[in-house]
Amino acid sequence: MLPVARIRIPLFLLTAVALTACSAATANEPAGPKAAGKDDAPAKVTVVPPAAGKQVTVTASGGTLAQVKVVDADGTSLVGRTAANGVSWISDRKAAPGTKYTVEVTSRTAGGKETTSKSTFSTPEADKVNKLTLAPGKNTTVGIAQPLSIVFDRPVKNKADVERQLKVTTSNNTEGSWGWLTDYSGKDRVDWRPKDYWKPGTKVTLDATLNGTDSGGGWFVRDYRTGFTVSDQAQVIKVDLDAKKLTLLRDGRTVRTIPVSGGTPGGDKRSWRGTAVLMAKEGTINMNSETVGLGDAYNKDVDYSMRLTWSGMYAHAAPWNAAYFGRANKSSGCIGMSTEQASAFYALVRPGDPFEIKGEDTKGVVAPGNGYGAWNLSWTAWQAKSALR
Numbered sequence: 496m497l498p499v500a501r502i503r504i505p506l507f508l509l510t511a512v513a514l515t516a517c518s519a520a521t522a523n524e525p526a527g528p529k530a531a532g533k534d535d536a537p538a539k540v541t542v543v544p545p546a547a548g549k550q551v552t553v554t555a556s557g558g559t560l561a562q563v564k565v566v567d568a569d570g571t572s573l574v575g576r577t578a579a580n581g582v583s584w585i586s587d588r589k590a591a592p593g594t595k596y597t598v599e600v601t602s603r604t605a606g607g608k609e610t611t612s613k614s615t616f617s618t619p620e621a622d623k624v625n626k627l628t629l630a631p632g633k634n635t636t637v638g639i640a641q642p643l644s645i646v647f648d649r650p651v652k653n654k655a656d657v658e659r660q661l662k663v664t665t666s667n668n669t670e671g672s673w674g675w676l677t678d679y680s681g682k683d684r685v686d687w688r689p690k691d692y693w694k695p696g697t698k699v700t701l702d703a704t705l706n707g708t709d710s711g712g713g714w715f716v717r718d719y720r721t722g723f724t725v726s727d728q729a730q731v732i733k734v735d736l737d738a739k740k741l742t743l744l745r746d747g748r749t750v751r752t753i754p755v756s757g758g759t760p761g762g763d764k765r766s767w768r769g770t771a772v773l774m775a776k777e778g779t780i781n782m783n784s785e786t787v788g789l790g791d792a793y794n795k796d797v798d799y800s801m802r803l804t805w806s807g808m809y810a811h812a813a814p815w816n817a818a819y820f821g822r823a824n825k826s827s828g829c830i831g832m833s834t835e836q837a838s839a840f841y842a843l844v845r846p847g848d849p850f851e852i853k854g855e856d857t858k859g860v861v862a863p864g865n866g867y868g869a870w871n872l873s874w875t876a877w878q879a880k881s882a883l884r
Contacts, residue, residue: 535604535606535608536557536604537557537558537602537604537608537610538555538556538557538558538559538560538602538603538604538610539555539556539557539558540553540554540555540560540600540602540612541553541554541555541556542598542600542614542616544590544596544616544617544618545589545590545618546590546618546619548589548590548592548707548708548709548714549589549590550575550585550586550587550588550589550590551565551573551575551585551586551590551596551598552583552584552585552586553583553584553585553598553600554582554583554584555581555582555583555600555602556582557604558602558603558604558605559580559581559582559602559603560577560581560582560583560584560600560601560602560603561601561602561603561609562599562600562601563575563577563584563598563599563600563601564598564599564600565586565596565597565598565599566596566597567591567594567595567596567597568594568595573586573587573588573590573596574586574587574588575587581603588704588706588707589707589708590618590707591618591706591707591716592618592619592620592621592707592714592716593617593618593619593620593621593716594617594618595615595616595617596615596616596617596618597613597614597615598613598614598615598616599611599612599613600612600613600614621713621714621716623649623712623713623714624649624713624714624715624716625647625648625649625651625710625712625713625714625715626647626648626649626715627645627646627647627648627703627705627715627719628645628646628648629643629644629645629701629719629721630643630644630645630646631643631644631723631846631847632721632723633721633722633723634722634723634724635723635724635846636723636724636725636726636845637723637724637725637726637845637846637847638725638726638730638772638773638844638845638846638847638848638849639692639693639694639695639725639726639729639730639731639847639848639849640692640693640770640772640847640848640849640867640870641693641723641725641772641846641847641867642686642687642688642772642867642869643663643686643687643688643699643701644684644685644686644687644867645661645684645685645686645703646678646680646682646683646684647682647683647684647710647712648682648713649710649712649713650683650710650711650712650713651675651683651685651710651711651712652710652711652712653708653709653710653711654675654683654685654882655882655883656708656709656710656711657685657705657708657710657882658673658675658685658881658882658883659883660703660704660705660708661673661685661687661701661702661703661705662701662702662703662704663687663699663700663701664699664700664702665697665698665699665700666696666697666698666699667694667697669689669690669693669694669697669699670689670690671687671688671689671690672687672688672690672877672878672880672881672884673685673686673687673880673881673882673883674686674687674688674863674869674872674877674878674880674881675880675881675882676863676864676869676880677864678805678864679804679805679806679864679865679866680805684864686863686867686869687701688869688870688877690874692729692731692849693725694725695725695726695727695728695729695746696724696725696726696727697724697725698722698723698724698725699722699723699724699725700720700721700722701719701720701721701722702718702720703718703719703720704718705717705718705719706718725847726845726847728745728746729745729746729747730743730744730745730843730844730845730848731743731744731848731849731851732744732773732844732848732849732850732851733851733853734755734757734830734850734851734852734853734854735853735854736757736758736766736768736824736852736853736854736855736856736857737853737854737855739754739755739756739757739819739820739821739822739823739824740752740753740754740755740821741753741754741755741810741830741832741840743840743843743844750843751839751840751843753832753836753840754820754821754822754832754833754836755810755820755821755830755831755832756813756816756819756820756821756822756823756824756825756826756830756831756832757824757826757829757830757831757854758824758826758827758828758829758857758858759824759825759826759827760824760856761856763828763858764826764827764828765828765856765857765858766808766824766826766828766829766830766852766854766857766858767803767804767806767808767828767852767857767858767859767860767861767865768852768853768854768857768859768860768861769851769852769860769861769868769870769871770849770850770851770852770861770868770870770871771803771804771808771849771850771852771861771866771867771868772803772846772847772848772849772850772866772867772868772870773801773802773803773844773845773846773847773848773849773850774802774803774804774805774846774866774867775801775802775846776800776801776802776841776844776845776846777800777801777802777809778798778799778800779796779797779798779799779800780796780797780800781794781795781796781797782794782795782796782797782800782807782809797809797811797812797813798811798812798834798837798838799811799812799834799837799838799840799841801841801844802866803830803850803861803866804861804865804866804868805864805865805866806865806866807828807829808828808829808830809829809830810829810830810831810832810837810840810850811829811830811831811832811837812831812832812833812834812836812837812838813826813829813831813832813837814833814834816831817833820832820833824854824856830850830852849870
């Protein structure tokens with residue numbers, strides 16, 4: 496039998512193998528307690544409560560933002576966007592004055608651990624509040640020339656800031672533009688009119704997300720929303736003061752022709768020309784010439800009154816002028832007709848119908864702010880009245 500050879504391995508080689516094996520095992524195991532603690536340390540979240548009219552910002556250091564919720568006392572959310580790197584968030588809208596907000600932030604550590612924190616802040620009350628009046632009324636049906644009109648209680652110096660918050664949507668992508676005017680009352684006003692008359696049946700919606708916007712003359716403290724529908728009949732009233740007649744067209748066809756008497760030529764009693772829009776059907780009203788600056792005063796009740804301008808031009812029944820219908824213009828500026836014709840005409844028209852008035856001897860074109868006179872401007876001139884152009 497051959498002798499068995501005994502191989503001796505030096506001790507330093509065993510030690511080296513052992514160390515190598517131990518090192519390999521450690522590389523495949525989780526980080527030690529110290530490293531894990533660092534990854535799971537909660538992110539530092541900072542909420543920057545703004546003054547009214549500024550956006551809310553939230554930042555995270557040592558982690559990222561998983562979710563941010565900002566709600567007011569009514570439960571309305573202030574929606575916002577998180578940056579691509581996940582470390583900051585900013586609200587899309589500005590904070591409203593005089594409002595308490597609750598902020599709930601969920602942050603995430605590098606190790607994936609999430610932590611949720613809550614805080615609150617309040618914005619100061621507005622020292623001046625700007626309110627507005629909208630026309631036409633909500634859920635109404637109007638004629639093809641009716642603009643969307645907003646009159647402000649207080650001055651609007653920051654017109655571009657306000658206009659950015661006014662969104663008009665239509666059922667058929669109607670082209671239109673806002674235009675800033677001085678209302679007949681002297682207040683700031685902005686109207687939205689389409690390039691051409693509305694298509695019949697168009698549905699229109701306005702979202703005025705003004706809450707928290709500074710007009711430069713006061714704060715808005717609420718949003719507004721309204722909508723209306725354009726009549727499915729395209730009615731146009733053509734008034735020829737030289738021929739002393741009024742013609743009602745519906746979808747391009749003549750429905751009614753009425754002999755009329757317009758404003759007396761040669762002085763302040765002349766009628767306006769251009770396109771006026773029927774503002775309201777006011778029925779029987781008292782008309783007093785002193786209220787519109789005419790010297791020889793009259794004061795009488797007038798039936799079937801249809802307002803065309805703020806300055807006092809109407810279409811209405813004028814039986815006292817019966818001898819002049821179709822023959823001469825002898826009114827104090829209005830478009831008069833017989834009571835029988837006025838009654839029938841009154842039943843056929845609706846607010847928003849355009850009155851296209853022409854005549855050689857008139858006192859000028861209806862101004863944009865005198866009723867709804869925006870149609871007397873070219874499309875280019877109207878667009879130039881937007882604060883965003």
